[in-house]
Amino acid sequence: MKKKALLTWNIRAQTQGEHFHRLREFISKLPILGLELRDAWYTLYGEAPDILLGIVTREKQDEQLEAALTSKEWKEMLDELQQYIKDYHQRIVKDAQHFQF
Numbered sequence: 001m002k003k004k005a006l007l008t009w010n011i012r013a014q015t016q017g018e019h020f021h022r023l024r025e026f027i028s029k030l031p032i033l034g035l036e037l038r039d040a041w042y043t044l045y046g047e048a049p050d051i052l053l054g055i056v057t058r059e060k061q062d063e064q065l066e067a068a069l070t071s072k073e074w075k076e077m078l079d080e081l082q083q084y085i086k087d088y089h090q091r092i093v094k095d096a097q098h099f100q101f
Contacts (some may be wrong), residue, residue, distance in 0.1 A: 018083035
């Protein structure tokens with residue numbers, strides 16, 4: 001079964017506008033690593049993390065997902081977001097083809 005990376009985080013106070021600008025840049029760079037955005041959720045109300053992204057490989061190769069998430073390029077992409085986010089978590093799950101948390 002294909003795998004999916006679930007990324008969650010909260011937005012740091014007073015950085016929401018810049019955060020979303022950086023997030024658009026982050027998402028635009030995913031194809032460089034052979035990845036694509038499957039899900040994007042923003043929590044308006046409640047106790048869930050502010051942001052939930054589901055990312056999959058463009059191909060059916062699970063090894064590509066794990067390689068991309070441990071690459072230098074991935075680390076650099078996350079580093080660009082770090083000043084705007086907190087409580088970052090990342091995990092790999094089996095892709096159920098629907099909303100997952």
